[in-house]
Amino acid sequence: MNLDQLRGPVFSLFRMVTGLLFLLHGVSSLFGVLGGNQGTGLAVEFAVWPSWWAALIQLVCGAFVLAGLFTRPNATLASGSMAYAYFVVHQPEGLLPLINGGELSAMYCWAFLLIAVLGPGGWALDPLIRRRGSDATEPASVRTA
Template identity: 65%
Template sequence: MSQISARLDQGRPYVLGLFRIVVGLLFLCHGAASLFGVLGGAGGTGGTVPTGSWPGWYAAVIELVGGALVLVGLGTRAAAFIASGAMAYAYFKVHQPMGLFPLQNGGELSAMYCWSMLLLVFTGPGALSLDTVFSSSRATDRGREPVAA
């Protein structure tokens, strides 16, 4: 049993990276749909949210920018934190007043994105991220610095 766990543990950073990429891409698509009317548009109507409207336009910008940052793994924890907060706001302000449970109030996506992004805040980006590339290049650069005598 421990061999199986060890093999699964080896793949953890890559699966986490794939999770981050998929969640980021889906989140980005929601923002693009709301801002640009692509992929069915805002709410599947083909339209866009009015520029500057509260909270729809701001949520769409967070979805687009935050989703892109999470997708490529750049500033993952900060972007995911802001995105998680935006989705918590969406759930409690927009959906929860219509019913207690997500299945009753249509807030499943907001709840899932909120918790998915919160998970990334605590786990980090995993493998295949720009955060990892930049942190490893900084570590390499630090290793080349001359030692003071």
């Protein structure tokens, strides 16, 4: 078996797992479940900068990246939010991620940047929407031929 044949499916799975984990992080932060601040209602106070907004980005962008829908803009926003988290929250505590606790932010930042650059992969809604949109713009005589 040629490992290059697995490139597309493995990248799609990478995108989906990254999106799912980010989505779950947002759910945990917003609702205090899944290991979040359990028993306290919302884990972060509504509309408080930056924690609530970061959690909302995690929830929304994670869901869209998981589905492969509007993947590039959502992955770009997720990557930028994690770069912000790293440089504003973690980096002042120390230079290296192992010292400042910013490994997760750094990894998400780079993972979402990779997804933003490479796109959603084959197992995504973006290519389906693009195909459907191009079908709708073709004249009926071309579509039936």
